[in-house]
Amino acid sequence: MPFPTRRWWAFLCLLCLLAPGAAQAAGYLDELVGRSRELRLSERREWHRLMHYTRNLITPGVHSLADARRFFLAPDGKTNPQDELEATLAAFFSDAQETQETQNPQCAFISRYAWLDRELAFDPARMTKQTCKRFNEWRETLNPHGITLIFPAASLNNPSSMYGHTLLRIDAKDQNEKTRLLAYAINYAANTNETNGIAFAINGLLGGYPGMFSIMPYYLKVREYTDMENRDVWEYELNLTPAQIDLVLMHVWELGPVYFDYYFFDENCSYYLLELLETARPDLDLTSPFRWWAIPSDTVREVVKQKGLVKRTVYRPSNATVIHHRLELMSPDERALVNPLARGRATTTDAAFTGLPAESQARVLEVSYDYLSYLRASGKSSVEHPDELARNLLLERSRVGASANDPPVPVPAVRHDQGHGTSLLGIGGGRRDGLNFIELRGRPTYHDLMDPEGGYVPGAQTEFFDFAVRDYSGGVGARVEDFTPLRIVSIAPRNEFFEPLSWKIDVGWARRRLADGAEPLVFGVQGGPGLAWTVPDTLRSKTMVYAFLESTLQADTRLEKNYALGIGPNIGALVDFSGRWRAEPYVKGQWFFAGDTDTPWIAGLRQRYTLDRDWALRLDLSRERQEKQYWNTVLLSLHHYF
């Protein structure tokens, strides 16, 4: 094998001429390189983790996921672990002084230094050990004691936030449960100023943004998730030793200036956080299930699955969750005051308020203030001077000495990581328009409204790449029944306090009957806004009724004018007869007014019976009409989640 780092030797020899004692350094470097080869350090798992090497897809060999040139010390370091290791050793002899802009290599690559020092036991007499002042101060500020994995769950009316996000929190020694806000959060995210959501999404899918680590006070993230976006947060305290925690910190420090091409679906926030944890615990293999598809909530499940890794979990309800919970606890008299107070239509001098006992007054003022904050955060406050109104509510509250003493929001019985598996396989059989069939259904991810709901946000559906294949009797044979790359439904109930819009979108191919009886797979986009309510009690009831105004655009050469544009209603209800048994009666019609004149409709009843967390029975019945032809469908299927 040709000697790969000749350049570096040349460089060091140049140093020999300039600095006395450098010849001795070169001798020691020789020795270290020799030992590292004997020990085959560059083949070790730890080195590959530190360098983020991953196997090439087709060709033999590896490449690092890091995309910043400065992360590599050897010119071919991105693909050559051996060269990179030797160049790293050579760099450690640098006597460069630390400044605000630059660091000595021993400090800039501090986690490599720590590992190589452990393996090779550097002799400080022959290689000066640098004091990394900036790192040490940084570490001192963090005062690390523990690491917690943070997962903000989906928000109420935003099913795609199910996709989620994860971050790490560095818990300090002198903090406790009451002062966790003061900890620091380590976040990995796409670094961009793009404000156009669509451009952002497209670039993100294609790896067009640099992903970088950053660190910020945890309170900023808590405010963002629980107050601005109304997402409940789950905190998973991890079981790590002080030495392991230090490894994470050193590695984060090393990755500070490094960027990785950011891909929303695989090389995203969650993937790199798992890689960080692996650096601390080389015995863990967290990332391999996620080479292609790293959904944050799935990565959380993977962490929870590791024996003994999660010490305990903490639930942090969002502002909206707290408001909802406290409204439920209120007496009708108290509740009736919240809206008028928060919207400036009543004051605390009104008899309805002054007549309340002090404890009730405290409760009403607190919830009114929280509700006003919610309205402001979601841009729904119509008061002219919301600051003043908020301040007045607080001043009134400070004058009421009593305490409301409301119990805290109960921790949900099923955590989001304890819900059904996010992938689905279903097998079933049925009869459609006089023909028997067997059906195979698959969905890589994530959740639909009829799936068992524990751990998921009620009314929120997000599906990617859902498909069904059916084999029909009567000579029709096997065919793809539908294929839906994207389907999102958000059914968010309205009441006197929360007035969200429901909405849905569906992009994909489905069978459509033509006048001649043929049923091609037709591409279509459909969706629209809607409204939903819970019945009969607006705050406590789980039964929801909904109404959407849906539009459809279909495009296919077999359509008379190659396209069809329609609009129509979709109404239905979601009813839980028990924790296991859910039914959804629905009816949906479309009126095609451009490109086509058909008026199709369908009415049906979907039912689900949960057998187990990951098993459910489905029975779907429907009657539909297309091109003046009518038919019935019945389908019984068994769904398995994994």
Next chain:
Amino acid sequence: MKKILIAVVISAVPAFAFAQQNNIGTCGWGAKLFDGQSGLVPQVLAVTTNGTSGNQTFGITTGTSGCTQDGVVRSTWKTAMFIDGNKDRLARDMSIGNGETLDSLAHLVGVREEDRAAFGRVMQANVSVIFPTGSTTDDSVVALKQVLRSDRELAQYAASI
């Protein structure tokens, strides 16, 4: 007499004095992070895609940037930054006399366990002083310091702000 004069001067130019001393204006990122996008579509896309706007403030090895050093808040700024980033929650907790945000502030200021109850009471009684109408973070920090200083039990903590 001299003391009164100083107090008058301080209360007349609190924002100016404090802002100059701590140069708060250069790192007022609180507001930036909180002008959340409203409307359905941008929210959905931004959240789905884990977006964050790029800035140097929280870069890990970026050296000194505003109130941070290599991404962590410099100790002289800790309290001011906390108040800046938690204004609404803090005012709320103060009006009630307890809560997570107030506990965290007490911790930052170094209030010992035995003084926590008094701290909660004093904050509750002075929420209107600490958050006057249209107040800036600077005003609140200065007012908090004054409130602590004028309380017999809590005066010892005024110096740590």
